[in-house]
Amino acid sequence: MTETTKIRSLDDPDIFVETPATIFDAVPPFPPRSEREAEFYHLRDGEMLINLGPQHPSTHGVLRVVVKIDGEKVVDLDPVLGYLHRGVEKICENGDWHHAISNCDPLEYVASMFSEAMPVLSAEKLLNLQVPRRAEYIRVLCWELNRIASHALFMGWLALDLGGLTPVLWSFIERDEIVEMLAALTGQRLLFNYLRIGGVNRDLNHDFLSRLGDWMSRAGNQIEQGTRLLNENEIFVRRTAGLGVLDRESALRLCMSGPPLRATGVPYDVRRAHPYSVYPELEFDIPTRTEGDSYARYLLHVDEIRESIKIIDQVLHEMPDGPVMAKIPRLIRIPPGRAFIAIESPRGQYACYAMSDGSDQPFRLRIHDPSFFNLQAVGALMPGNLIADTMAIMASLDPVMGGIDK
Amino acid sequence: MDTTELWIGAQDVTDVMRRLHDDEEFGFELLADICGVDTGSEMWVVYHLYSTLTPDWLRVVAAGLEREDPRVPSVTFLWKGAEWGEREAYDMFGIIFEGNRDLRRIYMPADYVSFPLRKDFLLADDAARSPGEGFRHMEQTHQPAENLRRPVLRNGKLGSGTQVAALGLLPDETEAPPS
Numbered sequence: 001m002t003e004t005t006k007i008r009s010l011d012d013p014d015i016f017v018e019t020p021a022t023i024f025d026a027v028p029p030f031p032p033r034s035e036r037e038a039e040f041y042h043l044r045d046g047e048m049l050i051n052l053g054p055q056h057p058s059t060h061g062v063l064r065v066v067v068k069i070d071g072e073k074v075v076d077l078d079p080v081l082g083y084l085h086r087g088v089e090k091i092c093e094n095g096d097w098h099h100a101i102s103n104c105d106p107l108e109y110v111a112s113m114f115s116e117a118m119p120v121l122s123a124e125k126l127l128n129l130q131v132p133r134r135a136e137y138i139r140v141l142c143w144e145l146n147r148i149a150s151h152a153l154f155m156g157w158l159a160l161d162l163g164g165l166t167p168v169l170w171s172f173i174e175r176d177e178i179v180e181m182l183a184a185l186t187g188q189r190l191l192f193n194y195l196r197i198g199g200v201n202r203d204l205n206h207d208f209l210s211r212l213g214d215w216m217s218r219a220g221n222q223i224e225q226g227t228r229l230l231n232e233n234e235i236f237v238r239r240t241a242g243l244g245v246l247d248r249e250s251a252l253r254l255c256m257s258g259p260p261l262r263a264t265g266v267p268y269d270v271r272r273a274h275p276y277s278v279y280p281e282l283e284f285d286i287p288t289r290t291e292g293d294s295y296a297r298y299l300l301h302v303d304e305i306r307e308s309i310k311i312i313d314q315v316l317h318e319m320p321d322g323p324v325m326a327k328i329p330r331l332i333r334i335p336p337g338r339a340f341i342a343i344e345s346p347r348g349q350y351a352c353y354a355m356s357d358g359s360d361q362p363f364r365l366r367i368h369d370p371s372f373f374n375l376q377a378v379g380a381l382m383p384g385n386l387i388a389d390t391m392a393i394m395a396s397l398d399p400v401m402g403g404i405d406k
Numbered sequence: 407m408d409t410t411e412l413w414i415g416a417q418d419v420t421d422v423m424r425r426l427h428d429d430e431e432f433g434f435e436l437l438a439d440i441c442g443v444d445t446g447s448e449m450w451v452v453y454h455l456y457s458t459l460t461p462d463w464l465r466v467v468a469a470g471l472e473r474e475d476p477r478v479p480s481v482t483f484l485w486k487g488a489e490w491g492e493r494e495a496y497d498m499f500g501i502i503f504e505g506n507r508d509l510r511r512i513y514m515p516a517d518y519v520s521f522p523l524r525k526d527f528l529l530a531d532d533a534a535r536s537p538g539e540g541f542r543h544m545e546q547t548h549q550p551a552e553n554l555r556r557p558v559l560r561n562g563k564l565g566s567g568t569q570v571a572a573l574g575l576l577p578d579e580t581e582a583p584p585s
Contacts (some may be wrong), residue, residue, distance in 0.1 A: 017444060033510035082513035089498075090522055127407055209422055254438045255487025268436065274461055339408045340463055342438065366441040366452075376490050384566050405513060 040078050046070050052390070054083050060157065064343045065378070066373035067387065074382050074390060079375065084405035092365040097123050097197060097334060100362060105191040107367060108403040111150040112191050113142050113182075114345035115403065118367055120195045121276070122354035123203055123332075127197075134322040135199035136278045136367075141315045142182065142194065143343075144177040145212075149178040150346035151301045151308075152223060154398045158298060159230060161395040162239050167226045173396040174222040174225025181211040198326035216316070219309045227302050240294035244381040247292055254380065258348020259300045264292040270344040277343075281318075284311050294396035301398075304346075333360050347371050347398055369403035412466045416478045419451075419468050426455060426464070427484045433457045434464060437485045442495035446525045449476040449501055471501065480505035498523035 008016060032038035043049070053064040062083035069078040088107060092100040100119035107115035117139075124131060152175045156168030179189045185208040186194040186201065194201050230236045246256075251264040261268055269286045271279045287303035289296040334356040342351035348370030355364040374397050381393050414422050426434040434455035441448040449471035455464040468478050480503040481488045492503040493512040500521040503509055511518060520527060 033516065034508045037510060082511075083514040087522060090527075093523075139562075158552070180543035250486075252435050253484075253486045255434075255485050255491070268456075273456070273458075274463070337408070338465075340409075340439070340465060342463075349438065351454070353439060353441055353454065355443065364443050366439070366443075368439040368441070372490065372494075373487050376487055380486075 024182055037078075040066075040068065044066070044245075047075060054080075058358060060399055061404075062374075063401055063404070065390075065394075067382075067390065069387055072386050073386055074385055077379060077382055079378065081405055084401050086142050086406065088406050089365055089367060092119065092362055095334060096360045097362060100365060101195065101197075101303065102191075102193045104367065105193055107369065107406060108189060108345060108347070108350070108366065108371075108400050110153055110400050110402075111146045111177075111346050113146040113194065114343060114350050115367070115369075116193060117143075117195055117343060118341070118350065118352035119354070119362065119365060120197050121341045121343065122339045122352045122365070123197045123334055125341055126334045126337050126354065127328075127332075127355050129198055129326055129328065131199055131326055132279070132323045133320045134203075135324045135326075137315050137319050138200050138204060138280070138324060139195065140277055140279065141312060141319075142185070142192075142200075144311045144315070145178050145182060148223075148305050148347045149175045149182075152178075153304050154301055154346070154395075155223070155226060155230070155298065157363045158240075158294075158392070158395045159236065161391045162236060164230075164233075164236065167229055170222050170226045170229070171280045171308075174226075177211070177215050181208060181215065183299070184211055196325065196330060198328045203324045212316075216309075216312065219312075223305055224304070230298070230303075237295060239389065239392055240298060240396065241291075243294050243385065243389055245291070245293045245398060251292070251377070256348065256376050256377060257370050258345070258374065259297050260302065260374050260377065262286065262288045262349065263296040263300050265290040268349075270342045270349050274342060276341070282311055282314050284308075294393060297396045297398075312397065331360065333358060341385055342368075345370060347400065347403075348374060363394075367403075367406065369406065371397075371399040371401075372406075373402045375404055377400045409463045409465055412464065413469055414466065416451075416468050416471055419466075419481065420479045422466065423453070423481050423484055426466070433459050437481070437488055437491075438463060439489050440481070440491035440495070442499040442501050442514055442523070444473070444499055444523065444525050447473070449473055449499060451478050451495065451501060453481070476501040480509075482506050497521070500524070 025373065032152055041049075047068055047070050050069060051064060052067055054062045062082040064083065064195050066078040066080060067074055073137040088103055091103050095103065097119055101116050104118050105112045105116045142235050143196040156171035157166035182192060183189045185205065186192040207336055222314070246260065246264050248264045251261050252266065257268060265288055267286050267288050283306045285306065287300055289300055336356055336358040338353070338355050340351065340353045344350070349368070350370060351368035353364070353368070354362055357363040377397060378394055382390050385393065412422070423444045426432045434457040436456040438454040440451070440453050443452055448469065451468040451471070453466040455466065457464070471478060476499065476541075478501060480492055482492065482505065489506060489508055490512060492506050493509060495501050496503060496509050497511045497513050498521060510516070514522070
């Protein structure tokens with residue numbers, strides 16, 4: 001199936017030469033596979049297609065977006081996914097439950113403490129297993145630390161996509177401290193593989209605690225300084241405020257969750273909406289905003305960092321003693337059944353629907369990644385904007401391609 | 407079971423979902439998840455809904471879809487965001503969502519022919535065990551009728567049947583499909 005396209009010769013514009021279409025050309029597979037595809041690839045007068053990606057640095061991974069433009073204005077766009085598809089769900093079905101933990105790690109590689117919790121929490125729910133309280137507190141501690149690291153990275157990248165280099169360096173200082181701290185605890189900087197069915201891999205150690213205490217004494221310091229750089233920066237505000245506006249109804253219709261949804265005024269946070277672990281015992285607020293634009297999403301991330309620091313403070317004060325693993329056999333058979341669990345990741349509701357048939361392997365492990373559903377909103381947000389703003393809007397949705405492409 | 411479940415047939419999906427979404431008594435405004443499932447004998451589409459009126463999830467299972475031609479109405483008229491979820495279920499299971507305007511593969515390449523998350527899909531490892539065949543096993547056009555006759559394997563679980571097929575104990579897979 002070799003398709004050819006005709007392009008103008010570079011030597012003589014009057015001559016057309018035939019070239020074979022490559023996968024990087026913005027031509028649709030012929031015939032169009034869906035109504036929408038046929039509509040998208042039909043160009044009206046003055047319109048043209050360009051590819052953003054798959055290796056554009058601002059696409060946060062390998063995402064290709066075919067953009068239909070009219071001059072500088074974006075008319076429509078068609079994200080092309082799958083460049084990072086590894087078939088994690090299929091791999092999980094063919095390994096046992098313990099293997100699924102490390103297989104799910106690289107899904108959300110910016111905050112993998114959340115994605116690796118998916119098989120763990122669903123297996124615990126199927127087993128109806130009580131996790132020791134100390135393990136629950138350690139989990140919450142790790143989740144909130146990881147959330148701060150991820151949000152710090154978000155702020156840096158957003159500014160970087162708008163052309164500001166300084167904030168990303170500052171947020172990397174903050175993130176690196178947390179990541180090194182977690183490395184002292186788990187042995188890994190990014191893909192932790194720390195949670196276990198029934199608890200966590202190992203107890204808190206001295207190295208981790210001393211780093212954590214050191215960091216807590218000036219927690220969020222770099223972030224606060226970074227926000228002073230950005231919050232009232234005229235260039236930053238002009239390029240984010242009023243851009244990429246979503247309203248409450250369309251955000252709900254687009255199945256969004258996390259900061260993009262809360263920035264439209266919906267106080268939906270799984271930690272409060274459907275409490276899990278020890279979150280019901282902790283005091284924290286769910287910040288919301290009503291503007292729904294990129295700037296609101298940015299401010300919401302800053303507020304959430306403050307809330308997370310509050311949570312870490314409480315967790316450290318109330319950390320109980322005791323074991324960190326429940327007494328379960330190593331070779332574990334999960335009773336047959338179906339379970340749905342969800343947790344609040346930095347990008348929204350990370351959910352998992354697990355089915356077990358009584359063997360040691362998951363029968364089906366469906367991972368719901370929030371970035372996958374949030375990224376869909378670009379189709380509603382970008383048309384009408386300038387092409388230079390597309391990347392800023394996309395960065396404000398904070399997609400992580402590892403989770404989107406699974 | 408961990409949460410409230412509602413088992414319906416494919417023909418009722420539109421009415422049930424519209425009622426759950428629109429009726430103020432229910433108020434399930436948020437579609438928490440949509441996914442396909444292959445049980446080995448039939449297909450399901452599983453929806454998880456969330457309402458501010460209850461802290462519990464509601465699981466709606468559209469069960470009993472035929473494996474040879476799984477069809478279910480789309481819910482994109484209620485949740486635009488279900489579009490990609492349905493595309494993923496189509497890509498992985500071959501479930502046709504009637505009414506979805508953009509039903510094409512989302513992860514796999516456009517010229518890909520099989521549906522990877524089906525239970526009868528051959529993995530590269532298993533395919534490589536079959537002498538001389540290599541990876542081409544994976545990309546054969548899906549032949550449901552043939553696959554349904556395969557035995558159930560692996561600890562009595564509804565397995566993929568891949569090992570037996572690869573060892574040549576079953577009718578040869580590589581035969582040209584009847585045109």
